[in-house]
Amino acid sequence: MRVHAKRAIALVAGLLLPAVVMADWTMNMTPGVTGTSNEIFSLHMTILWICVAIGVVVFGVMFWSIFAHRKSQGYKPANFHENTVVEVLWTIIPLAILVAMAVPATATLMDMYDTSESEVDIKITGYQWRWQYEYINDDFGYFSGLSTPRDQIENRQAKGENYLLEVDNPLVIPVGKKVRFLLTANDVIHSWWVPAFGVKKDAIPGFINETWTRVDEPGTYRGQCTELCGKDHGFMPVVVKAVPEEEYAAWVAEQKAAAEAERQLTEKDWTLEDLMARGEKAYATACASCHQADGTGMPPAFPALKGSQIALEDMNAHIDIVVNGKSGTAMQAFGGQLSEVDLAAVITYERNAWGNNTGEMVTPKEIFDYKNQQ
Numbered sequence: 001m002r003v004h005a006k007r008a009i010a011l012v013a014g015l016l017l018p019a020v021v022m023a024d025w026t027m028n029m030t031p032g033v034t035g036t037s038n039e040i041f042s043l044h045m046t047i048l049w050i051c052v053a054i055g056v057v058v059f060g061v062m063f064w065s066i067f068a069h070r071k072s073q074g075y076k077p078a079n080f081h082e083n084t085v086v087e088v089l090w091t092i093i094p095l096a097i098l099v100a101m102a103v104p105a106t107a108t109l110m111d112m113y114d115t116s117e118s119e120v121d122i123k124i125t126g127y128q129w130r131w132q133y134e135y136i137n138d139d140f141g142y143f144s145g146l147s148t149p150r151d152q153i154e155n156r157q158a159k160g161e162n163y164l165l166e167v168d169n170p171l172v173i174p175v176g177k178k179v180r181f182l183l184t185a186n187d188v189i190h191s192w193w194v195p196a197f198g199v200k201k202d203a204i205p206g207f208i209n210e211t212w213t214r215v216d217e218p219g220t221y222r223g224q225c226t227e228l229c230g231k232d233h234g235f236m237p238v239v240v241k242a243v244p245e246e247e248y249a250a251w252v253a254e255q256k257a258a259a260e261a262e263r264q265l266t267e268k269d270w271t272l273e274d275l276m277a278r279g280e281k282a283y284a285t286a287c288a289s290c291h292q293a294d295g296t297g298m299p300p301a302f303p304a305l306k307g308s309q310i311a312l313e314d315m316n317a318h319i320d321i322v323v324n325g326k327s328g329t330a331m332q333a334f335g336g337q338l339s340e341v342d343l344a345a346v347i348t349y350e351r352n353a354w355g356n357n358t359g360e361m362v363t364p365k366e367i368f369d370y371k372n373q374q
Helices: 002-021 035-068 084-112 245-267 272-286 315-324 340-352 364-373
Strands: 120-127 130-135 140-144 171-174 179-185 190-194 199-203 209-213 219-225 237-243
Touching (some): 035 084, 120 171, 120 190, 120 199, 179 190, 179 199, 190 237, 237 245, 245 364, 315 340, 315 364
Parallel strands (some): 120 179
Antiparallel strands (some): 120 130, 190 199, 190 219
16 A cells, blocks of 8 residues: 555656646747737637637537446447438538638738738848848848857856857848748758748748748847758757838948948958958858867868868868868858958968968958959
8 A cells, every 4th residue: 555655646746746847838829029920820729719619519529428328327329320411510510610710721821922012132041050141132141140159058158048049140120111031042951930920931952932021029039940951950040130110221231331341351451360360250150160169170071170181281272172162071162151351261260270370371362363263
């Protein structure tokens, strides 16, 4: 009896424990901050309560039949083969229910797929493991990557409030404007997802998918890639900052001026020190996740750059592999991802960091000329 009593106590404690330790029992979806997300939420609740009503009726009739017509009350099972009326009813009623569910669902889907009359167009390209945002109407763009420190990821530092959901350059959009997203990918399939917008769309190499949003409230909204896209899949967040129209216009003007200034940097006389400083930042953003911050890599997939032949010998071969990548390997082509300045800086940094010390540098003008020769 003691054993049974102990087991009973353990069972009761196990059942009651979640009520003590869980502060939030929320299991439902959230409405979101866009018209689309609210429509999805309303549709979800409508379908949910229809399913609840069906469940109550079906199981209620079933349990009542079992209880009221049990053998102990003297009932005997009826013998019949078919009933035309019942068969017609259980065909017509479910059909009517499905039609009632399909009408609002179809309306919501049509609205979700209607990307016409957009006021802002943004092309989103997925890379392993970051996003590129290109503002088609304003001729500028930038990359957005994880900004959570490696010390937090590797448990050497306390994790922040937005752990793994923070980036260096968030996507900025205006409040109250219809924004169309054109999604594709450079390497593998990714998926761009922001729950508060009710938006989740695959980014597929060689294809352009469309979706849209109109944000009603200013704020910062977070999501992430929801397609298993490689070893750093969990380190590919999405952060969108929705701002008032006036603030957005000022931000766009700043970005266009910065893009023009970046284009003019190819004419600057760069020093080795300047390129090393910029190259360290570019390396941390584009290369460190694979080749490691100290250049030791993760062989064999990601070879070391510290003391490597590619970083110590032929400069042209080094430029070629960074600009064009290497077929059949995980080495991406960064010629279309980084500016000429960043390409020159990162190559210079790799040839002079971690004790490589070649003393060699490549200028943005040389990268520009190299691309034009191809």
